[in-house]
Amino acid sequence: MAREEKCIYLDNNATTPIDPRVLDAMLPYFHTMPGNPSSIHAAGLKARQAVESARERVSTLLDCRSDEIYFTSGGTESDNIAIKGTCFAQEERKKIITSSIEHHAVLTVCEYMQKFGYELVKVPVDRHGIVDLDFLNRAVDERTLLVSIMHANNETGTIEPIQKISKITHRHGAIFHTDAVQTVGKIPIDTDTLMVDMLSLSGHKFYGPKGVGALYVRRGIRFDPLAHGGHHERSKRAGTENVPGIIGLGEACSIALNEMTAEELRLKILRDRLWQSISEKIPKVSLNGHPTERLSGTLNFSVEYVEGESMLLKLDLEGICASSGSACTSGSLEASHVLVAMGIPHALAHGSLRFSLGRFNTEKDIDAVIDVLPGIVEKLREISPLYGR
Amino acid sequence: MQYSRKVMDHFMNPRNVGEIENPDGIGTCGNPVCGDLMTFHIKVEPQSDDLNAARISQIRFKTFGCGAAIAVASMASEMAQGKTLSEVIQMSRDDVAKSLDGLPPIKMHCSNIGVQAIQEAIKDYLKRIGRQDLAGQVKGCPKEPH
Numbered sequence: 001m002a003r004e005e006k007c008i009y010l011d012n013n014a015t016t017p018i019d020p021r022v023l024d025a026m027l028p029y030f031h032t033m034p035g036n037p038s039s040i041h042a043a044g045l046k047a048r049q050a051v052e053s054a055r056e057r058v059s060t061l062l063d064c065r066s067d068e069i070y071f072t073s074g075g076t077e078s079d080n081i082a083i084k085g086t087c088f089a090q091e092e093r094k095k096i097i098t099s100s101i102e103h104h105a106v107l108t109v110c111e112y113m114q115k116f117g118y119e120l121v122k123v124p125v126d127r128h129g130i131v132d133l134d135f136l137n138r139a140v141d142e143r144t145l146l147v148s149i150m151h152a153n154n155e156t157g158t159i160e161p162i163q164k165i166s167k168i169t170h171r172h173g174a175i176f177h178t179d180a181v182q183t184v185g186k187i188p189i190d191t192d193t194l195m196v197d198m199l200s201l202s203g204h205k206f207y208g209p210k211g212v213g214a215l216y217v218r219r220g221i222r223f224d225p226l227a228h229g230g231h232h233e234r235s236k237r238a239g240t241e242n243v244p245g246i247i248g249l250g251e252a253c254s255i256a257l258n259e260m261t262a263e264e265l266r267l268k269i270l271r272d273r274l275w276q277s278i279s280e281k282i283p284k285v286s287l288n289g290h291p292t293e294r295l296s297g298t299l300n301f302s303v304e305y306v307e308g309e310s311m312l313l314k315l316d317l318e319g320i321c322a323s324s325g326s327a328c329t330s331g332s333l334e335a336s337h338v339l340v341a342m343g344i345p346h347a348l349a350h351g352s353l354r355f356s357l358g359r360f361n362t363e364k365d366i367d368a369v370i371d372v373l374p375g376i377v378e379k380l381r382e383i384s385p386l387y388g389r
Numbered sequence: 390m391q392y393s394r395k396v397m398d399h400f401m402n403p404r405n406v407g408e409i410e411n412p413d414g415i416g417t418c419g420n421p422v423c424g425d426l427m428t429f430h431i432k433v434e435p436q437s438d439d440l441n442a443a444r445i446s447q448i449r450f451k452t453f454g455c456g457a458a459i460a461v462a463s464m465a466s467e468m469a470q471g472k473t474l475s476e477v478i479q480m481s482r483d484d485v486a487k488s489l490d491g492l493p494p495i496k497m498h499c500s501n502i503g504v505q506a507i508q509e510a511i512k513d514y515l516k517r518i519g520r521q522d523l524a525g526q527v528k529g530c531p532k533e534p535h
Binding site: 350 | 403406
């Protein structure tokens, strides 16, 4: 149902509202600073300088060199370039390893590469969603080109042991890519400490604009472009730069760098209070995801005997925006592949709810959920044939 | 999810929710693995094996499922209430969807199982009165919901 009023937005892992400071930084580049960074006139030079300054700001956040950053249209494109680009740049190695809980932007691309003769291995996860390192260790060999495992999962917030994964990957000379769309701007990332070779990020997941992202590629890692054309992005991604978007991404990175530590703590306190109240007031709920190795703004849990979409609809009517791993909300007929891979029974996966908190949420938003959710669950349980059996 | 006003009305205020003590028939369709499950209880009057005479005099349901599934069960219960068994046996999933002013395409298959669940209850009734032969002719719930 269309809602005109302002909603209590607790779906920040899906996308975030743009930070007004980011918007302010972008606005001039839509009109008063019209230059194409490839032009040699003053307006063009200004745009070029702004884009390069934004590149610096992204690289500062990731602790890498600015020439290791390639701007893209977002997380999905970055993942596509990382996976297909490394495959197309070589012919020797024909094996890709990923995890069973990746975002579709990685899973579907890896599956597609099977058409080109690539063997695909999906590493399973434990009940908290942590990848099985022993399995990975056995799977990586000298035929392995690429290991792509996400930094943190979008549904559960579980953070993967990236450093250990890169070590295993590098033992056999394979390339390690991580989809860090959920972690960039939220937790500290140092590309050298994590030992990643490629890393995808997306602007709109951390208060930047939609339609812009970046791919970090360590110097020396070979990859082919997917979009051929002009010499943009050092001939690795042709097409006129999304200047306002790139400026916005740079600003979002700088803000995140300054505010990350305090914000992480603030969100953790809010989230833990939310979960404590929910688990006190609603019987038969269970946390999905790692109890501690988890993004501080993410809360995913299952409500027994009730289906997720019906809870979301009722929350929406109360003005609260959240998310679920139920089949009904995935656009497919399957429950969340992430929760199922963690061994969570289908009925509980259908009954999952995700609240993802962000920069603009306050105590009041949490109170609103605590006020209405127990009643919503009770009503739906009353009509559930599974309840009270 | 874009639902019609009617779907939202039945979702928010479902009719005929509950169970019946000593029902004449119980029918279930769906399963929690797919995310949709419905159970219907019916009372039949008069207790006849004449499908054109016997009517559903009372109907109650319970649903585990999405908004569409709850609305479908509620609407199907309203449509079946007071009808003869033969009329209910002839009802289709499309009739329910139409009465709800349509359902999103993805909901047409899995969630739209109200009619089948009620037909299961009719089968159960016919078996209870010893008419397995008639019960066998009622379609009911498909074994593979997908």
